[in-house]
Amino acid sequence: VGEAPAAVSCARCGTVAAPAPLDWSCAREDGRERWLCPPCTRENVRSIEGRLDEAWW
Numbered sequence: 001v002g003e004a005p006a007a008v009s010c011a012r013c014g015t016v017a018a019p020a021p022l023d024w025s026c027a028r029e030d031g032r033e034r035w036l037c038p039p040c041t042r043e044n045v046r047s048i049e050g051r052l053d054e055a056w057w
């Protein structure tokens with residue numbers, strides 16, 4: 001079990017939370033961690049389902 005980050009910031013809206021809340025989602029892309037707060041996680045899922053993803057890489 002790895003240690004939780006001391007602080008995380010949302011990749012979409014920039015909200016910062018410390019320590020990393022359990023209800024935030026973390027995705028690994030190209031070895032980097034992308035954190036999303038719950039509202040942005042929902043928005044992200046919706047955009048993926050709608051194939052409206054932004055410049056994702």
Ligand SMILES: [Zn+2]
Binds near residue numbers: 013
């Ligand atoms: Zn957010």
